[in-house]
Amino acid sequence: MVGDVDTAVALGSGDVPVLATPRLLALAEAATVAALAGRLGGGQTSVGTRVEAEHRAASPVGARVTVEAELEEIDGKRLVFGFRAVDERGSVVGSGRVERVVVDRDRFLARLQ
Incomplete structure (x- = not known):
């Protein structure tokens, strides 16, 4: 359900009260x-490494948007x-x-230290 916190106004990606593209991308990654x-x-x-998206239609506050993801390709650790x-x-x-790329969680976090 699109809420006020999901809008372009709230996320700073525009000045209209519709589902923001950054929120759509976050929903896609969550899926x-x-x-x-x-x-x-x-x-x-897994960690996200690349996103390609087309935001085709506006969704106002109160609209219900469902995001589904399907694994289409596996190339080693790349999904x-x-x-x-x-x-x-x-x-x-x-x-x-x-x-997304599959990583060892501990090694990934250790590199950040």
């Missing part, structure tokens, strides 16, 4: 993370998902691709 839930090895996680966002009328709000 890819959910698609991987329980499927990675112990100690592994490529297609995503699609649809509103309650069945209209496509956005679509695109999200790439």
Whole structure:
């Protein structure tokens, strides 16, 4: 459900009270993370590395938007998902691709120190 905190106004990506593109991208990434839930090895996680998106339609506050992601390609540790966002009328709000890379969580975090 699109809330006031999800709008372009709230996120600083525009001045209209509709679903912000950055929020759409966050929803797409969340869908890819959910698609991987329980499927990675112990100690592994995935990190986003690339996003390609098309935000096709405005969604006002109160609109329900569903984002689904499907794993389309595996290239070693690189995973490529297609995503699609649809509103309650069945209209496509956005679509695109999200790439993630599988990493060892502890090693990844250690490199940040």
